[in-house]
Amino acid sequence: MSDMANTAAHPLLEIDDLHAEVDGKAILKGLSLTVRAGSVHAIMGPNGSGKSTLANVLAGKPGYEVTGGSVRFDGQDLLAMEPEERAHAGLFLAFQYPVEIPGVSNMEFLKTAMEAAAKARQETPLTTAEFMKKLRGTASELDLAADFLKRGVNEGFSGGEKKRNEILQMKLLAPKFALLDETDSGLDIDALAVVGNGVNAFVDEDRTRAVLMITHYQRLLNHIVPDVVHVLADGRIVESGDKQLALTLEERGYAWLKRA
Amino acid sequence: MAEARLIPQHTEQALRALRDAPMSVPAAREHWKYSKLELARGAITDAPNADAVEIAGVPGALHAMLADSGFCPLTCDLLLREPRIQVLQLTESGRHELKVASAATPTVIQVASGISAEVIDRDQGASAWIICIIEDNATLNYHRLRSTQEVQEWSKLQFVQHRDSEVTLTSFVSAAAFRRHDVSVDLLGANAEFRFDGAAVASARQHIDLQSHVRHQAPHTRSKQRWHTIGQDRATLTYRGRIYIAEQCNGVDAGLTNRNLALGAGVTINTKPELEIYSDDVCCAHGATVGQLDEETLFFLRARGIDERTARRMLAEGFLRETLSGPLADEAAHVLTGSVA
Ligand SMILES: Nc1ncnc2c1ncn2[C@@H]1O[C@H](COP(=O)(O)OP(=O)(O)OP(=O)(O)O)[C@@H](O)[C@H]1O
Numbered sequence A: 001m002s003d004m005a006n007t008a009a010h011p012l013l014e015i016d017d018l019h020a021e022v023d024g025k026a027i028l029k030g031l032s033l034t035v036r037a038g039s040v041h042a043i044m045g046p047n048g049s050g051k052s053t054l055a056n057v058l059a060g061k062p063g064y065e066v067t068g069g070s071v072r073f074d075g076q077d078l079l080a081m082e083p084e085e086r087a088h089a090g091l092f093l094a095f096q097y098p099v100e101i102p103g104v105s106n107m108e109f110l111k112t113a114m115e116a117a118a119k120a121r122q123e124t125p126l127t128t129a130e131f132m133k134k135l136r137g138t139a140s141e142l143d144l145a146a147d148f149l150k151r152g153v154n155e156g157f158s159g160g161e162k163k164r165n166e167i168l169q170m171k172l173l174a175p176k177f178a179l180l181d182e183t184d185s186g187l188d189i190d191a192l193a194v195v196g197n198g199v200n201a202f203v204d205e206d207r208t209r210a211v212l213m214i215t216h217y218q219r220l221l222n223h224i225v226p227d228v229v230h231v232l233a234d235g236r237i238v239e240s241g242d243k244q245l246a247l248t249l250e251e252r253g254y255a256w257l258k259r260a
Numbered sequence B: 001m002a003e004a005r006l007i008p009q010h011t012e013q014a015l016r017a018l019r020d021a022p023m024s025v026p027a028a029r030e031h032w033k034y035s036k037l038e039l040a041r042g043a044i045t046d047a048p049n050a051d052a053v054e055i056a057g058v059p060g061a062l063h064a065m066l067a068d069s070g071f072c073p074l075t076c077d078l079l080l081r082e083p084r085i086q087v088l089q090l091t092e093s094g095r096h097e098l099k100v101a102s103a104a105t106p107t108v109i110q111v112a113s114g115i116s117a118e119v120i121d122r123d124q125g126a127s128a129w130i131i132c133i134i135e136d137n138a139t140l141n142y143h144r145l146r147s148t149q150e151v152q153e154w155s156k157l158q159f160v161q162h163r164d165s166e167v168t169l170t171s172f173v174s175a176a177a178f179r180r181h182d183v184s185v186d187l188l189g190a191n192a193e194f195r196f197d198g199a200a201v202a203s204a205r206q207h208i209d210l211q212s213h214v215r216h217q218a219p220h221t222r223s224k225q226r227w228h229t230i231g232q233d234r235a236t237l238t239y240r241g242r243i244y245i246a247e248q249c250n251g252v253d254a255g256l257t258n259r260n261l262a263l264g265a266g267v268t269i270n271t272k273p274e275l276e277i278y279s280d281d282v283c284c285a286h287g288a289t290v291g292q293l294d295e296e297t298l299f300f301l302r303a304r305g306i307d308e309r310t311a312r313r314m315l316a317e318g319f320l321r322e323t324l325s326g327p328l329a330d331e332a333a334h335v336l337t338g339s340v341a
């Protein structure tokens, strides 16, 4: 997608001068970022710079206090919404560390989540047979065996399996906007390709969607070509550029970017 | 099939037997006393069932067996002197639905060597005193469900296990105004194994007290216990889990976990694992936790569009479901999750 078309597209996520703190400690310090429909953005940045904090603030995690700025999602005031309302509005966060929920089967969880999504869209939920068919089909695209659907959510899953399970949820819930927090970490080479294809298809299928992916590694960007790469350091976006920026970072690290 | 025999005697005497036996209602000096004894008396003075079958005499073999096993000599004597018991001799593999008259009529279930029996113990509408004797190489799968809430119950369940025997106990309990379950296990023969999975939910001002006492008295015996509870409103949940490992019992493997969820500020939870170990070469693990629903997990579900109320419910159910197994699991899931608000 060309830059011209990009700037003309509908802004799905507009973050303006966002400040947020955890336990009284300022983490996000004036972060601004706009992601338009049909585009893929990547955020890179040193450990502890605030990438996951941004993801959690956007998803509405309790304990994060927004002390300034605004976030509009698809035209709505995102920060005024409960986490489940944000999901219903089409925001999806793939977690850096997906939780394990023993006793709640993956299948039951996915069914409940899909029913909630259908209800929010005022659609009739899938019948159990339709759901099962869709679930099996999608799981096999991600090389997740049927066994993973019966087990407790992420219970005993390997690191890579948890990440693939996040992508399974993303595909089933079909959000407008996917925020991927290091979904590539812990994936083997084949899984990386599978997830990369999944994310590409997600945007290609429907150009009203967009993706913001947090990553440390340039190699993910071999599979998913981002329209824009941002560098987040000390709670702000300090540099933005095209995919070339990721290659430069890979070579030179972050030190050269740091402001005095 | 099961053979049921009942020996009539004075209820008073049987009640005293219940009170005097090693696990019975303590007078005033209970070590870990969180069940109000006044309430307990209400729970064990049920009238015996008038329909009870009556036959005379305790089988000599049973007495010999009780004496041999070193099992509860006081009880043994009482059974002889004041015999009013129901005896179920299980000599063929298969399933048995248990019917208990009252705690005043102890039920002795004897599982013959080499067979595999399943006992279903649904709401008895009264307190029960059940003694299971599992002979060499026998297997007993004992499944208990308590769903009625309008009762006061103090039940005792004892297992005496001989060599290479296996017991799996599942116990799913909806609390009541007063419920106390005593579970006592004697692993007398080498290689005997006891497994327990259970869960309880207590609401309003309900009370549930589980006291388990597992005694490893032979080498290479194994026990594994898991008890999950959820307390809501102003409920009280008490658990005491004792594991005793006698001398010269090498190779014993004992494990106990008790996890409690307090959903509400008015819930009282008492939990106390106790270990008493006299052998060196043993493996014994225990853990007890009291907590709330995990906020991280709750957020995960909400971030997937599941409303908070449903998410809380799913997590509470999942917590219970971890322990649910056996033929009563579905029924138990229905009963227990139905009482989680
Ligand atoms: N509950 C908390 N209390 C105090 N500090 C916190 C808390 N949560 C996060 N932080 C701090 O906020 C900063 C940003 O953390 P964050 O997880 O957003 O970093 P990140 O950029 O995602 O790092 P990584 O690349 O390692 O995943 C870190 O210094 C972290 O220690």
Ligand SMILES: [Mg+2]
Pocket (backbone or CB within 6 Å): A051, A052, A053, A096, A181
């Ligand atoms: Mg992070």
